[in-house]
Amino acid sequence: MNKAYLSLERHFARLSSLNDALGILGWDKEVIMPSGAAERRAENLAMLEGLRHEILTAPIMADLLAEADAGDDVWRTANLEQMRRQHTQATALPGELVEASAQATARCEMAWRTAREESDFKSLEPHLAEVLRLTRETAVATGEAMGLTMYDALLDSFDPGTRQTDIDPIFTSLAADLPGLIGTVLEKQASLPAVTAPTGPFPIAEQEALGRRLMQRMGFDTTRGRLDVSAHPFCGGATHDVRLTTRYVEADFIPAMMGVLHETGHALYEMGLPAEWASQPVGQSGGMTVHESQSLLMEMQFCRSLTFANWLAPQVHSSFGVVEGTAGWDATSLHRHLTHVEPGFIRVDADEVTYPAHILVRYELEKALISGDLALADLPAAFNDRLHALLGLRVPDDRRGCLQDIHWPAGLFGYFPCYALGAMTAAQLRNAACTANPAILPAIGQGDFAPLLAWLRQNVHGRARSASLPQIMQDATGKPLDATAYLTHIRRRYLERAPDA
Amino acid sequence: MNKAYLSLERHFARLSSLNDALGILGWDKEVIMPSGAAERRAENLAMLEGLRHEILTAPIMADLLAEADAGDDVWRTANLEQMRRQHTQATALPGELVEASAQATARCEMAWRTAREESDFKSLEPHLAEVLRLTRETAVATGEAMGLTMYDALLDSFDPGTRQTDIDPIFTSLAADLPGLIGTVLEKQASLPAVTAPTGPFPIAEQEALGRRLMQRMGFDTTRGRLDVSAHPFCGGATHDVRLTTRYVEADFIPAMMGVLHETGHALYEMGLPAEWASQPVGQSGGMTVHESQSLLMEMQFCRSLTFANWLAPQVHSSFGVVEGTAGWDATSLHRHLTHVEPGFIRVDADEVTYPAHILVRYELEKALISGDLALADLPAAFNDRLHALLGLRVPDDRRGCLQDIHWPAGLFGYFPCYALGAMTAAQLRNAACTANPAILPAIGQGDFAPLLAWLRQNVHGRARSASLPQIMQDATGKPLDATAYLTHIRRRYLERAPDA
Incomplete structure (x- = not known):
């Protein structure tokens, strides 16, 4: 390795300390912080994020990355690759877009809280439209910088290296098998003797x-x-x-x-x-x-x-x-x-058998929203249709439908598949x-x-x-990820009631 | 006010967010943090301090401070003055001195923990000598930048505007009155009927x-x-x-x-x-x-x-x-x-009557250490002599003498007077x-x-x-600070036993 690489390690060590500070302040916000400090804390976190972005996009970084040589070491080579990735992602987005997105998602999250409570998609729609517009701009800019399609650029920001072409076949086979499997599991469950639930209170x-x-x-x-x-x-x-x-x-x-x-x-x-x-x-x-x-x-x-x-x-x-x-x-x-x-409307309450159905619905819809194939106004109906197709349930109101998750209002498109x-x-x-x-x-x-x-x-x-x-999966399991092990697991635990499942 | 001033307000708002982050991380360290995170947290805090120093000493700051005009507003004028003060303090010290001091105090604090436990001043002496040497260098550099004597430069870092010439007469009158006053208070206390102490446990x-x-x-x-x-x-x-x-x-x-x-x-x-x-x-x-x-x-x-x-x-x-x-x-x-x-050896356990005696001891000795009038090797004996003169107690070991406080090992000279x-x-x-x-x-x-x-x-x-x-005291109390109100308070509460005291 050369001097430029070692200098990069020092810069990234500082970024890592900033990340730690953000981690503790973020934890504190959810667990400890008194309510009256919320506004100020948001400012503090935004400032630290801004500092992180500044350090990452400072001119010296581009120079060092151009000069850096990590030598033959596998870890250093991978480290340099991750540094380049972070730098590319950070420099891909103009500051105004980052700021506009931060403001739009903050407003949209607030609107979402009310909209969900009142099951009122219409009140959310203009805010979500703005978030979607900025997310698409982000996807285009990041995609161009990284040589990725729009949706892959979004996916990659949560899951480095994961591509739509990897996911599509896995989710397609899942979508084909899941409804039938859920039905069989429910039948099997109904055939088992009833069990008494332990009664509390549990201190x-x-x-x-x-x-x-x-x-x-x-x-x-x-x-x-x-x-x-x-x-x-x-x-x-x-x-x-x-x-x-x-x-x-x-x-x-x-x-x-x-x-x-x-x-x-x-x-x-x-x-x-x-x-x-x-x-x-x-x-x-x-x-x-x-x-x-x-x-x-x-x-x-x-x-x-x-x-x-x-x-x-x-x-x-x-x-x-x-x-x-x-x-x-x-x-x-x-x-x-x-x-x-028990099939239900709410993703976060779902058991492991019905859970993937909730993800399939969101995955299909967010791809269509990003590509422009689905108009935002049509989202509630499309959501309810897909959930019915996969789980056989009729969504009674948007609160229990497309308004239930914070992800899209928060700008988290490409996150659900994980x-x-x-x-x-x-x-x-x-x-x-x-x-x-x-x-x-x-x-x-x-x-x-x-x-x-x-x-x-x-x-x-x-x-x-x-x-x-993908490499870790290949090395650890001898093959790429697919749905086989998951489906086998569901069958063994829920249909065969295998004693080790 | 002009554009440069407004730009400074934005820079200092970022510094304020950094200070908040340091405040929460520092609190977390004392209250919440698991023990195994201590080393990493120290790194994180040092990194944030370094960032603060960088922002404060960036070339743009000197330019803006030179150009800035706060206009007629009293608060903006005072704000600009405080900005200049912080900038002068930060730029006065070469980076190597700041780093050397941080390392020396960290080592000295560690040595102090053992030295105090074992009442072994000799083991602390070389570490404390290094801290003292660097503190004197700091005092010279800051003093030159701010036009202050060495001890005033230290005082000023904890108490902006406080000078040795303000303190000396107040502490001199206190040192003259205090031993006699303590004696009289103890006599009076002995003459009062005994009181039973409430017994616990108190959940x-x-x-x-x-x-x-x-x-x-x-x-x-x-x-x-x-x-x-x-x-x-x-x-x-x-x-x-x-x-x-x-x-x-x-x-x-x-x-x-x-x-x-x-x-x-x-x-x-x-x-x-x-x-x-x-x-x-x-x-x-x-x-x-x-x-x-x-x-x-x-x-x-x-x-x-x-x-x-x-x-x-x-x-x-x-x-x-x-x-x-x-x-x-x-x-x-x-x-x-x-x-x-009850006169005792330990400052932090002292009541309000005997407390100032502990400060007088430390004030005299730290001035002499900074000026060079007192050799470090002579500190324990000098400490014990002064405590005896003021409180009539013979210090039995340095653990209960000059080793009891962390301040000097931590480089906090000029702090005790407050x-x-x-x-x-x-x-x-x-x-x-x-x-x-x-x-x-x-x-x-x-x-x-x-x-x-x-x-x-x-x-x-x-x-x-x-x-x-001093201005706030003048406005609020109609006169500069002196020891009169304090001494009157002690007499009324402890000698006259006045019902409102």
């Missing part, structure tokens, strides 16, 4: 203590992270300081517990990134799909399995003082609660892990995540951005 | 609830601030987001409660700064003395008065479920506990406030701080840095 202190115990069993390092409460669970924070949240209701312990398990999957990924590259672009997580795969691998693949339920049930009993043998509390019943399938891709990636990784080390699943049945974590550290976490996700 | 949840009630009575806006726990109580945070901390022990409720009252005094000052100038230098607090005066005005002047104790006692009873009439819990006993005087100046400022402000509005003290006796806060908002908080502290 929040006990729920929290249970969540903390589970996090630690999974390998969460409590000296480098936290668990807190927020309105919407998330995993955030900074380097060596990974902070996840959940939310509690006294009537049911399952949502908070599963929230912790899900976010711990995200956290373990962050904690497993290579420390020696922590302040460089190559040391960051590989995008939204691989991140979501790590949370779903934990939550869906392993922690909703019967194998894990056998270990989990006594933990739950001791948390809430349940006497062994109480109806609805045995491992089989717990597993039935954890794998209950949720379904993450689920499929998780299924494929699980198969590979359990094949590579048959001790993984039995260990999970003892509440021991160490063998699984060791495999993930080596095959996913520790690789960070040193390789693309 | 921490109840202590916290009491603290929150008191904060709100005092006027703390809970939508713009927080109360948390940290090892050392402090008031920090950011604009419109004022965060204070305390710490609890179950055996005694008084330390945590008085900690809250003290820090709330700091917080009310921050909350009372003019919102329209929040992002500009002129809108910031006026330095450490005025800040400390606001905490001591609340804690010492009003909240340890018999007037307040009469209202406080029933609040305390209901917090801890004490039956009316229990020995040691009546208002007079509570007041006796809040005003107990504690004693703050106490005297508080006493003088109290007299002025109670003279200007005789309803203030009776209202405090009803737990109503609104009349006091209104006076402070108008005469102190709302003025921010639009005038110097």
Whole structure:
């Protein structure tokens, strides 16, 4: 490597510190900040974002990137590539477009809160039209700079290297199989004996203590992270300081517990990134799909399995003082609660079987909005039609239809696919892990995540951005991502009721 | 005003956002941060400090400051003056000196922790010598840039406008009166009937609830601030987001409660700064003395008065479920506990009567260290001699002598005076406030701080840095700061036992 490359490492280390500051301030905003500080905090965050953009687009950066030579080292080479990628993305957009987008999405998010509450798409439409117009401009500018189509440019900003041509065949096969599969799963479920639901109240202190115990069993390092409460669970924070949240209701312990398990999957990924590259672009997580795969691998693949339920049930009993043998509390019943399938209108409440249908709807529609094939005025009807086709449900109002998600009002077009891709990636990784080390699943049945974590550290976490996700999948699972493992998983767990599923 | 001035306001608004980010990250570090993130957080904070320094010393700043015209407006004129001051301070120091000082103080602070624990001054001496050497270099460089003597340059960095020639006569009269006064106070105290101490345990949840009630009575806006726990109580945070901390022990409720009252005094000052100038230098607090005066005005002047104790006692009873009439819990006993005087070795544990003696010791010695009149090797003996002269105590080991404070190892020379100046400022402000509005003290006796806060908002908080502290004192109290009000206060409270003191 040469001097220019080393100088770039120093510049990017500063950017990494700025990212950490933004991470902690963002976490604080959701978890800690008093309400009256909201406006000022928004200014502070915008200022730090502006500084980041300034540093990244300073003339010295272009000069250094032109001169830089990373030598033969794979990590340094990948690092330089990530630096170039960030620089290209940042310089592609004129400052006025960035600012106009920030303002338009801020206004649109506000309008969306009211519109959703009142189920009034018309009031949102002009705001969303402006966001869509600016998003399309962004997609064109970024696409030109990176040699990508408009939609690929949007996808790439959340998932480096993911292309529409990769997704289309996977989602097409899913769209073909899913409605029939959901129907069969529902029939099978109806044929099973009814189970009693555990009744609460479940004291929040006990729920929290249970969540903390589970996090630690999974390998969460409590000296480098936290668990807190927020309105919407998330995993955030900074380097060596990974902070996840959940939310509690006294009537049911399952949502908070599963929230912790899900976010711990995200956290373990962050904690497993290579420390020696922590302040460089190559040391960051590989995008939204691989991140979501790590949370779903934990939550869906392993922690909703019967194998894990056998270990989990006594933990739950001791948390809430349940006497062994109480109806609805045995491992089989717990597993039935954890794998209950019920088509519904709301994406975030969906089970793992019906969830991809929600994504398919959004994926088709956002592609059409970006390409211009779908007029915004026609969005509600198109949304309701597609949801009916995939889930057989008639959306009663836009609040439970196209107004339910914040993503589009926030300008997040190209984001939705990662949720379904993450689920499929998780299924494929699980198969590979359990094949590579048959001790993984039995260990999970003892509440021991160490063998699984060791495999993930080596095959996913520790690789960070040193390789693309397709390359990581090829190396870890022996083939590119497809829907097979996910569909097989659904059949084994929900139709065959296989004891290890 | 001209364009250059308006451009400066925009640059300083960005600096203000950086300061806010540093404020929240600093608070987080003391209150929330997991231990394993400490090293990385230190890097992040240093990077943000570096960015602040870069923005402040960028060539454009010097150009704009040379061109800027603030017009006739008093606030804009003062704002430009504060901008020039910050710029002069930042450009006075070569980058290598700033970096060397940061490294030397970091090493010295670490060495100090061990040295204090082991009462081993010799092990600290080489580290402290290096810090002292660099502090003297800093004092020379800043002094030259600002036209100040070495010690004044240090003083000025904590207390803009405060000069040694102002302090010397005040501290000299104090040093003359204090030992005799302390003796008389102790005699008087010995002559009073003994009081029973309330016995605990005092549940921490109840202590916290009491603290929150008191904060709100005092006027703390809970939508713009927080109360948390940290090892050392402090008031920090950011604009419109004022965060204070305390710490609890179950055996005694008084330390945590008085900690809250003290820090709330700091917080009310921050909350009372003019919102329209929040992002500009002129809108910031006026330095450490005025800040400390606001905490001591609340804690010492009003909240340890018999007037307040009469209202406080029933609040305390209901917090801890004490039956009316229990020995040691009546208002007079509570007041006796809040005003107990006992000379001791440790500054932070000192009562308001003996506290200034601790400052006088440090003030004399740090002046002599900076001037070179005192060799570092002679510090422990000199410290012990002066403490004996002022408090009549023989320091048994350096842990309880010159090693007790972090200030000098942290490079904070010129900081100590503000504690004693703050106490005297508080006493003088109290007299002025109670003279200007005789309803203030009776209202405090009803737990109503609104009349006091209104006076402070108008005469102190709302003025921010639009005038110097000497000017603010002149306007608010009709004369410059001196020790009279403080000494009178001590005599009335501790010798005359005046019912309003």
